[in-house]
Amino acid sequence: xxxxxxxxxxxxxxxxxxxxxxxxxxxxxxxxxxxxxxxxxxxxxxxxxxxxxxxxxxxxxxxxxxxxxxxxxxxxxxxxxxxxxxxxxxxxxxxxxxxxxxxxxxxxxxxxxxxxxxxxxxxxxxxxxxxxxxxxxxxxxxxxxxxxxxxxxxxxxxxxxxxxxxxxxxxxxxxxxxxxxxxxxxxxxxxxxxxxxxxxxxxxxxxxxxxxxxxxxxxxxxxxxxxxxxxxxxxxxxxxxxxxxxxxxxxxxxxxxxxxxxxxxxxxxxxxxxxxxxxxxxxxxxxxxxxxxxxxxxxxxxxxxxxxxxxxxxxxxxxxxxxxxxxxxxxxxxxxxxxxxxxxxxxxxxxxxxxxxxxxxxxxxxxxxxxxxxxxxxxxxxxxxxxxxxxxxxxxxxxxxxxxxxxxxxxxxxxxxxxxxxxxxxxxxxxxxxxxxxxxxxxxxxxxxxxxxxxxxxxxxxxxxxxxxxxxxxxxxxxxxxxxxxxxxxxxxxxxxxxxxxxxxxxxxxxxxxxxxxxxxxxxxxxxxxxxxxxxxxxxxxxxxxxxxxxxxxxxxxxxxxxxxxxxxxxxxxxxxxxxxxxxxxxxxxxxxxxxxxxxxxxxxxxxxxxxxxx
Numbered sequence: 001x002x003x004x005x006x007x008x009x010x011x012x013x014x015x016x017x018x019x020x021x022x023x024x025x026x027x028x029x030x031x032x033x034x035x036x037x038x039x040x041x042x043x044x045x046x047x048x049x050x051x052x053x054x055x056x057x058x059x060x061x062x063x064x065x066x067x068x069x070x071x072x073x074x075x076x077x078x079x080x081x082x083x084x085x086x087x088x089x090x091x092x093x094x095x096x097x098x099x100x101x102x103x104x105x106x107x108x109x110x111x112x113x114x115x116x117x118x119x120x121x122x123x124x125x126x127x128x129x130x131x132x133x134x135x136x137x138x139x140x141x142x143x144x145x146x147x148x149x150x151x152x153x154x155x156x157x158x159x160x161x162x163x164x165x166x167x168x169x170x171x172x173x174x175x176x177x178x179x180x181x182x183x184x185x186x187x188x189x190x191x192x193x194x195x196x197x198x199x200x201x202x203x204x205x206x207x208x209x210x211x212x213x214x215x216x217x218x219x220x221x222x223x224x225x226x227x228x229x230x231x232x233x234x235x236x237x238x239x240x241x242x243x244x245x246x247x248x249x250x251x252x253x254x255x256x257x258x259x260x261x262x263x264x265x266x267x268x269x270x271x272x273x274x275x276x277x278x279x280x281x282x283x284x285x286x287x288x289x290x291x292x293x294x295x296x297x298x299x300x301x302x303x304x305x306x307x308x309x310x311x312x313x314x315x316x317x318x319x320x321x322x323x324x325x326x327x328x329x330x331x332x333x334x335x336x337x338x339x340x341x342x343x344x345x346x347x348x349x350x351x352x353x354x355x356x357x358x359x360x361x362x363x364x365x366x367x368x369x370x371x372x373x374x375x376x377x378x379x380x381x382x383x384x385x386x387x388x389x390x391x392x393x394x395x396x397x398x399x400x401x402x403x404x405x406x407x408x409x410x411x412x413x414x415x416x417x418x419x420x421x422x423x424x425x426x427x428x429x430x431x432x433x434x435x436x437x438x439x440x441x442x443x444x445x446x447x448x449x450x451x452x453x454x455x456x457x458x459x460x461x462x463x464x465x466x467x468x469x470x471x472x473x474x475x476x477x478x479x480x481x482x483x484x485x486x487x488x489x490x491x492x493x494x495x496x497x498x499x500x501x502x503x504x505x506x507x508x509x510x511x512x513x514x515x516x517x518x519x520x521x522x523x524x525x526x527x528x529x530x531x532x533x534x535x536x537x538x539x540x541x542x543x544x545x546x547x548x549x550x551x552x553x554x555x556x557x558x559x560x561x562x563x564x565x566x567x568x569x570x571x572x573x574x575x576x577x578x579x580x581x582x583x584x585x586x587x588x589x590x591x592x593x594x595x596x597x598x599x600x601x602x603x604x605x606x607x608x609x610x611x612x613x614x615x
Contacts, residue, residue: 001023001026001045001052001066005045005066006023008050009050009066009067013067016067019070022070022075023066023070026042026045026069026075027042028042028043028044029041030042030076031075031076031082031083032054032073032074032075032076033074033076033082034054034069034072035072036504037054037056037059037062038056038057039057040054040055040057040059041054041055041086042054045066046063050065051063051064051065051066052064052066076110077110079106079109081103081106081107081110081124081125082128084106085128092128096128100137100140100144101144101145101148101150101151103128104121104125104145104151104161105163107125107128108121108151108161108162109163114162114163115160115161115163116161117154117157117159118154118156118157118160118161119157119158122134125138126138143196145161146196147196149164151163151164152173155189171194174190174193175194175206175209178190178191178194178209178210178213179209183223184221184224184228185228187214187217188214188231190210191214191236191239192235194207195239195242207239207242207243210239211236211240211245214235214236214239215250217232218232218250219251225270226257226266226267227266227269229257230254230257230258230267230271230279231271231272233250233252233253233254234254234275234278236250237250237254254282258282258283258286259286261287261290264283264294264297264298265297265298265301267279268298268302268306269301273304276305277309277313280295283295283298284317292314292319295310299311299314299340300330300335300337302339302340304339307340307342307343308343311343311353320355320356323356324355327360328359331364331368334368334371334600335600336372338372341365341369341372342387342391344357344365345369345391345392345395346391348360348361348401361401361402362402362406363403363406363410363411366399366402366403366414367414367417369402370414370418370421372388373386373388373389373421373423373424374421374423374577374579375579376388376423377389377421377422377423377566386423388423389423389424392432393428393431393432396435399432399435399436400435400438400439403439403440408440408442411439411440411443412440412443414436415436416446418433418436420576422566422574422577426518426522427511427518457525457526458525458526458562458576459526459529459562459575460526460562460563460564461529461530461531461561461564462528464562464564464565465523465526465528468519468523469523472516472519475516475519476516479512480509480513480516483508483512486505487509490504526563526564529541529542530612531612532612534610534611534612535610536609537608538586538587538608539560539583539584539585540575540585541560541584542560542610543559543560543608543610543611544557544560544610545557545558545560545583545607545608546605546608546609547592547594547603547606548603549601550591550602550603550604551601555606556571556603557571558572558573558583559571559572559611560573560580560584561574561611562574562575563575582594587608588605588606588607588608589604589605590604591605592605
């Protein structure tokens with residue numbers, strides 16, 4: 001933009017005077033990064049239209065108002081690595097392949113004070129390397145950066161990568177910080193960094209101080225929990241090996257720290273990912289007679305990558321057949337927890353695990369998935385995400401794979417379970433149900449208007465009804481008008497075919513209208529109750545039930561309330577949930593089998609009182 005164009009823009013938008021330098025930088029040929037459109041290049045400024053013409057990578061040239069761009073677009077320095085990728089592609093490619101540390105230094109050099117957060121740096125480098133290759137590439141480069149004296153590497157993602165004015169060896173930096181901290185946790189972390197830095201021979205003389213400090217922390221510190229103490233012992237022993245010491249001479253040993261089987265599950269939940277494999281080896285070494293039972297118990301309650309580690313460990317140690325048998329038994333008993341179910345569905349097409357999982361992929365597994373999602377929704381307060389529910393929604397082939405051997409009645413039962421499940425939003429339920437109907441067209445009745453008869457009305461408390469009504473009014477009176485205004489404003493930003501703000505606002509409009517329609521249907525079907533009609537003859541909506549565990553005698557109390565009244569923290573369950581349905585109609589003295597926690601338990605109905613009388 002020339003001076004006349006800038007003056008015209010500032011005259012039209014006086015509030016942009018503080019951004020004059022940014023407008024001046026918007027010259028033809030400059031590279032930019034837009035908040036919505038990504039990386040591009042300014043081709044020209046159309047004076048007649050007073051618009052910048054910007055060529056975004058992989059898209060048509062886009063015409064944009066400079067005033068709008070001030071808040072949504074950054075103009076890159078010619079030294080910026082993304083600009084250099086365009087102007088010096090061969091040089092940047094050479095850095096990527098042969099000198100990645102220098103590439104990182106060059107990238108940081110374009111930032112103020114030659115420093116950028118880990119998140120900023122990774123976003124930019126991912127565009128240079130390519131999203132597919134970046135994770136593996138950067139994992140290797142970080143190890144080199146830790147060893148390079150020119151770069152300061154942050155301990156947390158919220159901290160900064162820095163190009164140092166004067167090179168400092170990684171060992172010196174770590175040793176200095178180790179001496180200055182008394183935190184046992186931090187000392188273990190620093191000793192781990194020291195191991196990653198590939199200690200030079202001349203540095204080993206001072207390593208004894210670090211080893212003594214770690215040994216003392218593991219032995220005496222009251223700051224560490226069991227998993228931290230175990231990992232600290234592992235780091236201690238690795239340092240001892242480097243110094244030529246007998247690693248088994250330090251107390252407590254790693255074996256001593258895991259000799260109590262009862263504490264292994266708690267330890268496994270918190271150990272670092274890269275230590276999980278070593279932890280399982282240590283379990284086998286320490287408990288040679290009972291390691292199989294221990295690892296299966298750990299698998300049952302495992303999460304994330306530890307689930308994969310447990311399964312791989314069992315497979316590698318000749319337990320494939322036993323593992324297949326155990327997984328089938330857990331499915332039958334509804335003891336497959338969400339993380340293991342998540343692993344099963346993600347690996348169902350893997351050649352490595354095809355024999356192991358073949359007999360699991362059937363309609364009954366979908367029932368186990370629904371039960372696990374519903375249970376997790378009941379146990380989690382608020383709107384915490386449920387990964388298993390997200391996986392079921394995102395994997396478009398999963399339902400068809402699981403229902404391949406199902407008959408219509410089985411599919412209908414599972415469809416009804418989906419409609420009653422508390423782990424999905426209503427719009428997601430409809431999307432998933434559409435996959436059922438594609439396979440079994442007769443299930444259309446589950447969602448047709450004809451099916452919504454008086455028999456399908458449901459009971460709700462006045463309090464929960466008011467919350468739904470307020471949510472509806474918020475959407476109708478505030479969010480939809482705000483969205484309409486956002487659409488109107490977005491129209492002014494340029495060509496609608498290439499206008500991301502307009503597209504996002506229109507997508508929001510679709511979501512809001514869907515929510516509005518669903519709330520209208522729900523509110524129309526809801527029947528408000530004060531629970532005064534409940535009796536104590538049997539469990540019904542509005543009763544408090546006292547249960548007694550037949551095996552242990554332990555007592556638990558639940559309030560069975562309306563369809564929108566679930567509150568796990570207060571032990572309130574909706575009567576429409578699987579747990580609520582299992583209790584409905586039962587009388588004092590009768591027995592019921594429920595899955596509360598991680599296993600089936602048999603309870604006796606010890607007492608029934610009315611919720612309204614307990615207020």
